[in-house]
Amino acid sequence: xxxxxxxxxxxxLAALCAASLSAQSxxxxxxxxxxxxxxxxxxxxxxxxxxxxxYETFSSGEEMLAKLLSGRARYDVIQPNDYIAEALIKAGQxxxxxxxxxxxLGNILPEFTGMPHDVENAFTVPYxxxxxxxxxxxxxxxxxxxxxxxxxxxxxxxRIVVLDDGRELATAALYTLGKDLNDFxxxxxxxxxxxLAAWFKQIKLFDSDSxxxxxxxxxxxxxxxxGGEAAILWDQDKKFQYVLPKxxxxxxxxxxxxxxxxxxxxxxxxxxxxxxxxxxxxxISDSFPYTNPNGAAxxxxxxxxxxxxxxxxxxxxxxxxxxxxxxxxxxxxxxxITDLKNAN
Amino acid sequence: xxxTLAKPRFPPSGLRLLNWSLIAWTTxxxxxxxxxIAVLVVYSFNSSRLNIVWEAFTFKWYGELxxxxxxxxxxxxxxxxxxxxxxxxxxxxxxxxxxxxRYRYRFARAIQTLICIPMVMPEIVMxxxxxxxxTAVHIDLGYPTVVIAHTTFCFPFVMLAVQARLxxxxxxxxxAALDLGATPLKAFWLVIVPCLRPAVISGALMAxxxxxxxxxxxxxxxxxxxxxxxxxVFGMAKIGLNPMLNALSAIFIVTTVAFVLFSEQLRxxxxx
Numbered sequence: 001x002x003x004x005x006x007x008x009x010x011x012x013l014a015a016l017c018a019a020s021l022s023a024q025s026x027x028x029x030x031x032x033x034x035x036x037x038x039x040x041x042x043x044x045x046x047x048x049x050x051x052x053x054x055y056e057t058f059s060s061g062e063e064m065l066a067k068l069l070s071g072r073a074r075y076d077v078i079q080p081n082d083y084i085a086e087a088l089i090k091a092g093q094x095x096x097x098x099x100x101x102x103x104x105l106g107n108i109l110p111e112f113t114g115m116p117h118d119v120e121n122a123f124t125v126p127y128x129x130x131x132x133x134x135x136x137x138x139x140x141x142x143x144x145x146x147x148x149x150x151x152x153x154x155x156x157x158x159r160i161v162v163l164d165d166g167r168e169l170a171t172a173a174l175y176t177l178g179k180d181l182n183d184f185x186x187x188x189x190x191x192x193x194x195x196l197a198a199w200f201k202q203i204k205l206f207d208s209d210s211x212x213x214x215x216x217x218x219x220x221x222x223x224x225x226x227g228g229e230a231a232i233l234w235d236q237d238k239k240f241q242y243v244l245p246k247x248x249x250x251x252x253x254x255x256x257x258x259x260x261x262x263x264x265x266x267x268x269x270x271x272x273x274x275x276x277x278x279x280x281x282x283x284i285s286d287s288f289p290y291t292n293p294n295g296a297a298x299x300x301x302x303x304x305x306x307x308x309x310x311x312x313x314x315x316x317x318x319x320x321x322x323x324x325x326x327x328x329x330x331x332x333x334x335x336x337i338t339d340l341k342n343a344n
Numbered sequence: 345x346x347x348t349l350a351k352p353r354f355p356p357s358g359l360r361l362l363n364w365s366l367i368a369w370t371t372x373x374x375x376x377x378x379x380x381i382a383v384l385v386v387y388s389f390n391s392s393r394l395n396i397v398w399e400a401f402t403f404k405w406y407g408e409l410x411x412x413x414x415x416x417x418x419x420x421x422x423x424x425x426x427x428x429x430x431x432x433x434x435x436x437x438x439x440x441x442x443x444x445x446r447y448r449y450r451f452a453r454a455i456q457t458l459i460c461i462p463m464v465m466p467e468i469v470m471x472x473x474x475x476x477x478x479t480a481v482h483i484d485l486g487y488p489t490v491v492i493a494h495t496t497f498c499f500p501f502v503m504l505a506v507q508a509r510l511x512x513x514x515x516x517x518x519x520a521a522l523d524l525g526a527t528p529l530k531a532f533w534l535v536i537v538p539c540l541r542p543a544v545i546s547g548a549l550m551a552x553x554x555x556x557x558x559x560x561x562x563x564x565x566x567x568x569x570x571x572x573x574x575x576x577v578f579g580m581a582k583i584g585l586n587p588m589l590n591a592l593s594a595i596f597i598v599t600t601v602a603f604v605l606f607s608e609q610l611r612x613x614x615x616x
Contacts, residue, residue, distance in 0.1 A: 009431065009435075010429060027569055029567060029568040029569060031569065034579060034582060034583060035583050039413070039414070043413065052417075054417075054567075054568035054569045055414065055568065056568040056571060057579050059582070070479065073484075073485045073566075073567040073568070074484055074485075074567065075567075075568065131409075207377065209582045209583050210582070210583045210584050213583075213584045217396075276371075283555060
C-alpha cells in the first residue's frame, strides 16, 4: 500500500511536470473569435510543422481585451479587431512583427495596408475583412428593408436577431442620427439611449457567436449580423438577402497580432505566415465567407464566391472602420447597453 | 373460533391516499429531472444534423467524436488534471481529517468551517478570486494553477468522507499500535489508513468526478494548453447544438453514474 501510493505520487508529479514542460516549444496558444478558423486549417498547420495549436475562443473584442490585459494567460497569436488592436498598440501590448519571417505578407491587397489602426503595418496583419448589415428572410418578409428605420419600424417586433455587441448596436443608432460613427460624446450617447431602448423591445435574440442558427431555424426572420454569416445563409438559400443599411455601414478588419508576453514567438510567426498562404486563405474563405484581403487567395476563389453580395458587397457608400475610443467611453457604452438589456 | 389471518400489509385508507400521493409526486420529480437527460441520450443516436426531429438510428456521432481532435485533446487534459487533483485532494483530505480528529486544536471548529467553505462557495466567486490571486503572486496560468484550483474545492469532500469513517473508528486501535512500539506516523500509516481505505476511495471518486465536471473555475484558471473538456463543450454549444455533444454527454452521464454508484457502495460498506 505504501509503495503503491509512493508510485502514484511519483507518477502524478511526473505527469504534471511533463505536461507543463514538454512540447512547450511545439505549441502555439491561439486566442481567436469563436467560429472563425476551420479545424482543417489548424490540423494542416500541425501536420506541416508538428506544432500543436491550442485554440481558445472569445465572443467579443472587449472580452479578449479584458482577458489579455488582466489575466496571466500567455497567448502567442491573437485575433483582435481594428479598434481593439489600436488600443493594444497604444498600450504597448503587442510585439512588433518580424517582417523578414512573414514572406507571404505581399499577398495582402494594398487597400488593406496602411489602415488607421496600424499605419505602418508593424504590429498587425489583416486576417479577414467584413461588414455588418441586415439580412432578411425574403420568404417571410415581403416588404423591402433598406436600413435601420425599416428594420426597427415595429412591424417585425419579436422576429429580429442582432449581434450581442454593444459598440455595434450603439454605432447603428448613431448612424440613424446622422453622426460620425466614432463620435461617442456624452451628448450623443444620451441621444442614442431612447433609440436603443425602442429597438431592444423589438429584438428577440442577441447572438454574436452564430446568429445564422436562429435565422435558419426560423426563430427569427431578420437580423443585424456579420457579413460572413449572411454569406453562409445566402449560399444555403437565396431567400436570405443581405443589405447594407442606407443610414450608414462600416467596415471591420480582423487582424492577427502577437502579444508582448507571447512564449512561442517563432511559432507565432510561422503560423501567421501559414495563414497568409493563398491556398490556406482560400480554405478559410470557403468556411467563413467574409471579404478576403489576400489578393493571391482571391484569385483561387470561385465565381460564385466572389459574386456573393454579403462577402463582397458592391456599394458606393464610404465604409469607415471603428477607432479606439479613449478614456471610459467604452465602459459608458457598455453600461448603457447593460442598463437597457436589464430594463426589459 | 376461526383464526383470522393477519391483516394485509396495506395501511388504512387515509394513509393509503397519502402513500399514493407521495408516489405520484416522486414520479413527477423524477420525470422532470431525468426526462431531458433521457431525451438527450436518445437523440445522440439520431442521424439528423439539426437534431430537432427524429430521423433514423445511427452510431456515427460516436464515431465522429473519437476523430475530433480538440475534444480528444481536451479530454486528455481533463483526465490528467482530474487525476492529479484527486491525488492531492486525497492526501490533504485524509491527513487533515486525521489531524482534526486525533488532536485537539483551539480553533478546530473554525478550521472545520473554513475548510468546508469551498464546497458551498459559488464557483464564479472562487474562479475570480483565484485569478486575482494568481495575478497578484505573478504565477502564469496553466496546469499548475488549474490543479491548485481543483484541489482546493475537491479536498473538503474527501475530508468529510474520511471524517465520517473516523467517527466510527475504535480509538483503541491507535493506542494499541503505539503500545506495540510504533511512532505516531507509523501508527497512522500502517493501522489507520487501511481502515480508512473505503472512505478514501469513495472520497477520491467524488473528487475525480467533481474535477472532471468543473467548468466555471476552469475558465478562470486555464490557459489554452490546459483547456478542459467542459470548456471545449461549452464553446461548441455556444456556436450551435451538435449531435456529437449529445454523444459526449451520454458517455459522460454513464461514466459519472457508474462512479457515483461505486462510490456510494463503498461508503455504505465503510459505514458498517
